[in-house]
Amino acid sequence: MESQELYNDTFFNRLRNTEYAKLDKSGHVYLDYTGANIFPQCLLEEHYEFLQNAVYGNPHSNNSSSQLSGKYVSEAREKVLEYFNAKDYYCVFTSNASAALQIVGECYPFSRDSHLLLTADNHNSVNGIREYCKSRGGAYSYCPMNQQELSINEENLNAQLKGHANKKNKLFGFPAQSNASGVKHSLSWIWKAQDQGWDVLLDAAAFVPASKLDLTTISPDFVCISFYKMFGYPTGLGCLLVKKSKFLKLKKPWFAGGTVSLVSINSNNFFLADDSDRFENGTVNYLDIPAITNGLKFINGVQIGNITRRIQELTGLALQHLMKVKHDNGLPVIKIYGPKDTENRGGTILLNFFDRHGQQYPYQSIEKIANENSISFRTGCFCNPGIDEINSGIRSEQLNSYFASRDKAGYDDMVGFLGKLRGAIRVSVGIPTVTSDISKFLEFAKSFMNTSVSPFDIIRLRDPIMLID
Template sequence: MADNHNSVNGIREYCKRSHAAFEYVPIRYDDLRIDQDVLEDALSKSEARKHKLFAFPAQSNVSGVQHHLSWIKKAQAKGWDVLLDAAAYAPSSKLDLSEVNPNFVSISFYKIFGYPTGLGCLLMHKDSFELLEKKWFAGGTVTLASVMAPHHYLAGNHERFENGTINYLDIPALSIGIDYINQIGIERIHERVVSLSTYLFERLTKLTHANHVKKLKLFGPQDRNHVGGTLIMTFLTENGVVIPFEEVEQKANNEMISLRSGCFCNPGIDEVNNCLTMQELSQYFTSRTTGDYYDMIATLKKMRGAIRVSVGLATTQHDLDRFIDFVKQF
């Protein structure tokens, strides 16, 4: 999907190297949700292929849109294996793997309870384990390897994918973090995040300049149903001109407010929000060997990036009121 994190986008490079095909299903500009008819068509037209992987986020890491988990079963019925990116979803929503059965699920622990960083997890259905082909080996990923006879046997379990020494000093912290979340209750966390994000969204949408021009453009669904705790926005002048996100972030830093700015490792949403076309992007990338979004802005004369505000387990209403007062200053 065009709403994938770059960690998922990068899988296409393996695909290209193997001379396989890949395709993005677009998202709609008005609400940043998937067009269900387009997705249905994309899942249906590759029935002849033997190995097919459908990768999508349970929740967008940028807009907070929660894409419907029913697509897992629908895709599998059409012969697809499913990779569910739950990194943004798991911190404040219950993912019951007895009800939904993706082949693979990726999660990030620090996003759930803040510590330790650097530890992620790929859950995989045991029936799908042998689908993953490892084309090299290192350290403890093998049971046996030879130099004189250039052969090796990969480990028969998850260890075949754990290159080098894993972070064994931090791993015990995971059980403490999971116990902490269980004591609070994920449903309770979910209700609080929904309540806080709704509170913030409703108040930000009402902020206007003296001439009644809105101070913010808030992207994504306006109904806030099935949306997590992130809001993406651009700040506007009284003439409706976008204020560069660097300027907003610097002012926020001065107020001791932490924001996320830029493209958020999700170029698909940023390209949609800033109305970039495939022709413009292709022309830019084929005209040079290196670049960044500052160079792209100067070349295409179109804005890149936005501001993202996130609420979570540690957020209070006072935090949100501070941010609302911050926006009023512009």
């Protein structure tokens, strides 16, 4: 790949050399930013200094060390609300984005009169909310995808949004950006759904690392965020942003330490806390939450607009060159799923490798070779079965037949049952990515030109007994 200068290249290359030097020192090509961001060195140093300089106590106490912890937790909460322009929201700290989604599933007032509407493109932590809805007698449905672009069928979506007018407590959940394909879905669906009487749950975990979410412009009722996906550290922290006008709609079915203002064992009564404390069970992660403040400061320093443009250009560069990699007979080495340009997509590319006969390589084989070459990307189904089922051409009747014949199983067994491969390779770029990372992955892709899938690869994935490497 010829050298190509991108927007603000000098700045981002310098950032790579100063804040992410370990990538080059280790010779590692990291391309799994949708899975986890890499933390900048300054964030680690600032947090280490924070931990060293004072004594911090449990914020549920009222001594001086506890008050200090409470002060920094409150500051982080304020900075999160400020970053997302979320003055009309509560910020509930959680252990991750999935825990934030669980709060909504557990506490939303589903009943026999309820309907849960989900897009076929959703993370399993959103898909799983259907079990709460089902357990309380509610119904759920999915909006299908268009296979070519992996976009949601808007005609079907509009019909479903209008089609449940007699239902109460209707919840619509979708991702701002697909965690699997990188497709950005229309945020205009939020107000369209709300105009039809729906509450809206927005999964923003894959969106906010490289895009601005302004909650004064669009106002979903519930938003889940993951902080390590934004700036790499700390892990084990996310948040649920709850619109204040919908806060009391979430009916918590139990209480825990820190979530009540008063409780008695001699009286069957208790009072839940009036703010975000209501959903923060036990002691919050008061030693790590302050790192969020520094993480947001880092993002603000780089500027989210610069990050958005940088990610878009890197993604476009990768798409442009990967689609040119072909075998001598003209067949492509790489099949890209979803949009082939950067319009309405983030920094995630979903793909598979194919041999010179047009036969798909098992992603496990590609990943094994990549690991040997210090190249990291994500493989599998990415906790997003909807994307994989449409890409793999798996029909509902096949899935129903499989599940009806099994009490418990997994990927390997299903591949044998279906007689076809599932899964793909997900390559994603981030703030530290430089053009040399794209070049090295391109060279890796070219190494599969004019090759053939070995018989061992085919047997290995069709016979579960031979799946142990």
